[in-house]
Amino acid sequence: MAAKLMHAVQYSGYGGGVDALKHVEVAVPDPKADEVLIKIEAATLNPIDWKIQTGVLRPFLPRKFPTIPGSDVAGEVVQAGSSVKKFKTGDKVVAILSHANGGALAEYAVAKENLTVARPPEVTAPEGAALPVAALTAHQALTQSASIKLDGSGETKNILITAASGGVGHYAVQLAKLGNTHITATCGARNLEFVKSLGANEVLDYKTPEGAALKSPSGKKYDYVIHCAMGTPWATFEPNLSAAGKVIDLTPGPSAIMTFAMKMLTFSKKQLVPLLLIPKTENFEYVVNLVKEGKLKTVVDSKHPLSKAEDAWSKMMSGHATGKIIIEP
Known part of the structure; x- marks a missing residue:
């Protein structure tokens, strides 16, 4: 047959x-x-x-x-x-x-x-x-790499999310908002209001001098950066990080891997952490359920x-x- x-x-x-x-x-x-x-x-x-x-x-x-x-x-x-x-x-x-x-x-x-x-x-x-790749990547970055509790418990953390209007970014903003976080986000000028509507506290146009420098308008230092964009050098992140701030890089290139290795070798408290998605059934079910409940769109x-x-x-x-x-x- x-x-x-x-x-x-x-x-x-x-x-x-x-x-x-x-x-x-x-x-x-x-x-x-x-x-x-x-x-x-x-x-x-x-x-x-x-x-x-x-x-x-x-x-x-x-x-x-x-x-x-x-x-x-x-x-x-x-x-x-x-x-x-x-x-x-x-x-x-x-x-x-x-x-x-x-x-x-x-x-x-x-x-x-x-x-x-x-x-x-x-x-x-x-x-x-x-949902699968984008929402699970955002979920893993926030809950495992950044240890954010999405039930709102835990102390307040300042988070930067780059490319916040994209596939991973728009989920990351919404998920981070479920935790006890202050969110600064970057995106293009046309999406500033859109990203605010997702729950970001502050939004930067990445093409402006402030946006390119990733500086929080309120002067906050970031405990975690969920980095969904590409091509940002470590030197741009470092002055904006808190004492033990981490950059969680979702699209790490060769320079990011080198930075990760150097920070580990020098025992730096500020670190760059490459993320590789490891899908887990319970996390998958969790994000699908959030959509069902209207908490994630x-x-x-x-x-x-x-x-x-x-x-x-x-x-x-x-x-x-x-x-x-x-x-x-």
């Missing part, structure tokens, strides 16, 4: 950007014992998706070519692997796919049971699909059909999305 085919978008080598994306018909994947097959209702892109295409993680990712990019999906379980206990056919779910295999820019994808969570009726497919930058995935890819590469970019079959 011939394999069932699906529409997907893939690329076959490093580089090429939007022009390298190809629309193809490929076989619907079969779930392994610990996987579920999901009919995708919505997917989202993250900056790491196009960066993988440029070869930033070669030779490790992607694991093979051609590859279907993307890791964040929401949809309906259409088949459960033989050892899957939590899900059955017909269940609505949100899942994070491995970056090694990708698979989000397609009509169907397979996901590990332990990286899949139930999606309650109050959470739409686009809202759910937007997904802001959608734009929606694109799978047939025009190139438009979404181009928007992601521009670096100017406000919130999340959604792709629907």
Whole structure:
């Protein structure tokens, strides 16, 4: 019997950007014992998706070519692997796919049971699909790297969130607001009021002298920086940090790794901490539940059909999305 085919978008080598994306018909994947097959209702892109295409993680990712990019999906379980206990056919779910295999820019994808969570009726497919990488990264940065308690307990901490109108940033502001925090945020001029509406106490236009210097308008020193932007040197952060302030770098480059190593070697109290997302089921369920309760909202930058995935890819590469970019079959 011939394999069932699906529409997907893939690329076959490093580089090429939007022009390298190809629309193809490929076989619907079969779930392994610990996987579920999901009919995708919505997917989202993250900056790491196009960066993988440029070869930033070669030779490790992607694991093979051609590859279907993307890791964040929401949809309906259409088949459960033989050892899957939590899900059955017909269940609505949100899942994070491995970056090694990708698979989000397609009509169907397979996901590990332990990286899949139930999606309650109050959470739409686009809202759910937007969460995995972006919201979990923001959650891990705040609760693990910065030790912020999101129930509002603990002493007040001063936090800076850079690129606060982007995918990770707009979740980070909302989550930080659940804790006992004073939030300074940076973004472009067009998004100042938007970021204030998310809960930031002070907002800086990153293109102004004050914004570029990351100085708090109220003169506060930052206990933690959730750094979602790129290209900011340590020398800009250091004078704005409290005595034991930490910069949690979500997109660390070679210079950030060098700074991290130097600060460790010299036992500096001010530190730069690279963050690598380690998805955990309980955190995944927590952020989905916050959306259900209306305590965390997904802001959608734009929606694109799978047939025009190139438009979404181009928007992601521009670096100017406000919130999340959604792709629907």
